[in-house]
Structure formats: C-alpha cells, structure tokens
Amino acid sequence: MAPKNCLFLIVVLLHAYLLLLVPVLCDDEEENNLLQGLNSYRNSLQLPSLTKNKQAGCLADELADEIKDHPCVQTVAANAIPAGTGSQFLNYPKLLKKCKIDPNTTGNGIILPVCVRKLVPTLVLTNYTRTGYARYINDSRFTGAGLGSEDDWMVVVLTTSTLGGSFASNAVDVVYGLFNYFLPVLASFFLV
Numbered sequence: 001m002a003p004k005n006c007l008f009l010i011v012v013l014l015h016a017y018l019l020l021l022v023p024v025l026c027d028d029e030e031e032n033n034l035l036q037g038l039n040s041y042r043n044s045l046q047l048p049s050l051t052k053n054k055q056a057g058c059l060a061d062e063l064a065d066e067i068k069d070h071p072c073v074q075t076v077a078a079n080a081i082p083a084g085t086g087s088q089f090l091n092y093p094k095l096l097k098k099c100k101i102d103p104n105t106t107g108n109g110i111i112l113p114v115c116v117r118k119l120v121p122t123l124v125l126t127n128y129t130r131t132g133y134a135r136y137i138n139d140s141r142f143t144g145a146g147l148g149s150e151d152d153w154m155v156v157v158l159t160t161s162t163l164g165g166s167f168a169s170n171a172v173d174v175v176y177g178l179f180n181y182f183l184p185v186l187a188s189f190f191l192v
C-alpha cells in the first residue's frame with residue numbers, strides 16, 4: 001500500500017470541548033488501476049462498469065491483510081470464494097462486523113483472491129480477465145466491487161445490486177453511527 005497517493009480528508013469539528021477527526025482515506029493506486037482495467041474489460045463486453053462498494057472494499061482490505069502471508073498460488077476458478085457467512089476465512093463474521101456489513105447481504109457476493117509477485121499491474125489484470133475468474137468479471141449480475149491489496153495479494157470482492165449481495169451496512173449500525181455523530185452536536189446546543 002503506497003501511502004504516497006493518499007488523500008488526506010480531515011474534518012475538524014471544533015466546539016469548545018469537541019475535536020473530531022475523521023480518519024484518513026487512502027486511495028491505493030494499484031487498486032484503482034485494476035478497477036479501471038476491469039471496467040475497460042467489462043465495457044468491451046458491453047457490460048456496465050463496476051461501481052466501488054465501500055463496505056466490500058473494507059472487507060477486501062481486511063481479507064488481503066489476513067492472507068498476505070499465505071503461499072502464492074496460481075489463480076484458478078476454483079479459488080473463487082462465495083462471500084456468504086460460511087466463508088473459509090478465519091474471523092470472517094468478525095471482519096463483516098468490523099466493516100459494518102449485514103451478513104444477510106453477502107450471500108450472492110464472490111471473493112476473488114490473486115497472488116502476483118510485486119502485483120505487476122498487467123499480470124494482475126490478466127489474472128482476472130484471462131483465467132477462470134473471467135466468468136465472474138463477465139457477469140452482469142455483479143454491479144459493484146471492493147478491492148484490497150497487501151504485499152503480493154490482491155482481493156476483489158464482487159457485489160450485486162440485489163439485497164442478497166449488496167453488502168449493505170447493518171441498518172442498526174448506521175443509525176447508531178449517525179446518532180454518535182450528531183449527539184455531541186445536539187449536546188452542544190444545550191450547553192451553549
């Protein structure tokens with residue numbers, strides 16, 4: 001993950017006692033390049049581009065982190081992993097939770113890990129478009145993607161526009177998050 005291409009988004013909310021820092025967002029060059037390549041491939045097949053799915057991106061990052069020390073294996077279709085909760089990854093339910101993903105919205109998703117030494121961009125792209133993975137990239141059911149990379153590993157998580165593969169945020173968490181965000185603002189009204 002090259003931090004050189006990072007977009008630092010810092011929101012500072014100052015109100016007497018309150019200082020809120022929204023964490024740094026990193027645009028990973030390798031991931032953006034790959035998504036562009038995948039979308040060119042999709043467009044050449046008359047398919048719409050994959051849109052970035054934030055929750056799936058979070059999951060892809062976490063998964064890349066988890067498999068980065070695994071032996072580098074050749075990409076074959078058999079390596080595609082259904083994204084349902086029965087996934088073979090260690091701590092999977094925990095990772096879903098960390099990424100605020102409702103497990104019920106993952107069943108139709110698919111996880112495509114690839115290992116390429118130094119993540120050489122052309123090889124990474126062809127590992128998705130010229131192997132058994134191609135049939136997932138060339139599938140109109142998938143409309144979104146999350147990408148994550150760590151060392152020699154790239155992970156693409158494909159999502160659908162249907163609820164069963166949308167990787168939607170857990171509604172409760174969203175409400176809770178908003179509440180957490182606005183509570184200090186509300187509180188400050190009463191304190192003025």
Ligand SMILES: *[C@@H]1O[C@H](CO)[C@@H](O)[C@H](O)[C@H]1NC(C)=O
Nearest residue numbers: 101102103104105170171172
């Ligand atoms: C997921 O689905 C199951 C059964 O379909 C349901 O019992 C459960 O409450 C759902 N969980 C969430 C977080 O929506």
Ligand SMILES: *[C@@H]1O[C@H](CO)[C@@H](O)[C@H](O)[C@H]1NC(C)=O
Nearest residue numbers: 115116117123126127130131
């Ligand atoms: C996939 O990547 C490996 C390197 O890990 C490379 O040897 C292989 O040629 C690539 N396959 C395709 C079809 O691009």
Ligand SMILES: *[C@@H]1O[C@H](CO)[C@@H](O)[C@H](O)[C@H]1NC(C)=O
Nearest residue numbers: 045129134135137138139140
């Ligand atoms: C993509 O999928 C369509 C329909 O499923 C199929 O006809 C076509 O041959 C596929 N193209 C490639 C390059 O895999």
